[in-house]
Amino acid sequence: MSEIKTIGVVGAGTMGNGIAQLAAQSGAQVIMRDIKDEFVERGLKSIDKFLSKGVERGKVTPEQKAEVLGRIKGTTDMADLAPVDFIIEAVIEDLALKKSVYGELDEVCRPEVILATNTSSMSVTLIAAATKRPQQVVGMHFFNPAQIMRLVEVIRGYATSDETVAVTAALAQKMGKETVEVKVDSPGFIVNRLMIPHMVEAARMLQEGVATREDIDKAIKLGLNYPMGPFELMDFTGIDICKFVADYFALELNKEMKWDVPTNMKNQVRAGHLGRKSGKGWYDYSK
Numbered sequence: 058m059s060e061i062k063t064i065g066v067v068g069a070g071t072m073g074n075g076i077a078q079l080a081a082q083s084g085a086q087v088i089m090r091d092i093k094d095e096f097v098e099r100g101l102k103s104i105d106k107f108l109s110k111g112v113e114r115g116k117v118t119p120e121q122k123a124e125v126l127g128r129i130k131g132t133t134d135m136a137d138l139a140p141v142d143f144i145i146e147a148v149i150e151d152l153a154l155k156k157s158v159y160g161e162l163d164e165v166c167r168p169e170v171i172l173a174t175n176t177s178s179m180s181v182t183l184i185a186a187a188t189k190r191p192q193q194v195v196g197m198h199f200f201n202p203a204q205i206m207r208l209v210e211v212i213r214g215y216a217t218s219d220e221t222v223a224v225t226a227a228l229a230q231k232m233g234k235e236t237v238e239v240k241v242d243s244p245g246f247i248v249n250r251l252m253i254p255h256m257v258e259a260a261r262m263l264q265e266g267v268a269t270r271e272d273i274d275k276a277i278k279l280g281l282n283y284p285m286g287p288f289e290l291m292d293f294t295g296i297d298i299c300k301f302v303a304d305y306f307a308l309e310l311n312k313e314m315k316w317d318v319p320t321n322m323k324n325q326v327r328a329g330h331l332g333r334k335s336g337k338g339w340y341d342y343s344k
């Protein structure tokens with residue numbers, strides 16, 4: 058496989074713009090594609106803001122900021138991705154949408170180009186099936202915020218080749234990340250498969266009156282040395298996202314009761330109390 062000089066990032070949202078920034082910081086030229094000019098602009102603005110904060114804190118020079126921004130080109134035209142050497146896809150978590158995007162990418166990109174998905178839960182194998190190059194489709198799961206979190210999970214789909222896994226891990230490492238390989242394409246990969254049950258169990262304990270949410274958070278932070286307790290983390294991630302993933306595990310992984318979301322968690326989602334993003338979740342963020 059030839060050197061990766063240009064990276065295509067598909068989706069300019071929360072994850073896409075963070076990944077585009079990382080890729081540009083690692084020295085690559087980046088083409089970031091979203092469906093509307095306003096979404097591309099929003100993504101570019103978000104990168105600018107992140108880098109400006111770095112300049113204020115003295116971590117980035119104004120010249121470095123200008124260089125990184127100069128390497129990122131925004132577009133709404135899929136055809137502009139034709140020259141890229143590697144694709145990282147970060148469109149919304151919707152399987153039908155992802156499949157149609159992969160069908161298009163398969164047409165536009167050169168046959169040797171690897172298509173990496175940042176999906177947090179979906180089957181890499183199913184996404185790969187929408188292409189004629191399943192051996193070159195792989196999971197490349199960054200964490201939020203992508204510029205800061207140190208891990209990338211590299212997920213092997215059913216047909217992913219050894220070379221694809223190796224090239225993807227090397228690229229993530231070049232971006233400054235530590236990698237782990239997920240050898241079997243299974244729901245939640247490593248991190249979410251372990252994280253979601255502890256969130257569901259925390260909600261169940263609260264519902265049973267075992268302890269207050271403050272004490273459950275305190276116990277996990279001080280007893281396990283985690284930086285956030287499960288309720289704080291759910292509010293940060295979005296309670297709706299946690300519920301969506303737990304429901305997906307119940308369907309895909311096994312039928313065990315442990316995935317059954319307790320009523321208090323369902324009610325938070327029904328009431329629109331989704332965590333920090335809605336101003337209220339397990340805790341109140343309105344003030």
Ligand SMILES: NC(=O)c1ccc[n+]([C@@H]2O[C@H](COP(=O)([O-])OP(=O)(O)OC[C@H]3O[C@@H](n4cnc5c(N)ncnc54)[C@H](O)[C@@H]3O)[C@@H](O)[C@H]2O)c1
Pocket residue numbers: 067068069070071072073090091092093096146147148149150151154158175176177178198199200201
């Ligand atoms: N947010 C997180 O904490 C997080 C963490 C890890 C992985 N992920 C995964 O990353 C992916 C993106 O999540 P996000 O949080 O950035 O979502 P987001 O909603 O912030 O961004 C998604 C972007 O994709 C764009 N999009 C939709 N259709 C498109 C298309 N056909 N071509 C190009 N762009 C298109 C949307 O306009 C939007 O800007 C999802 O698969 C998600 O599961 C999210």
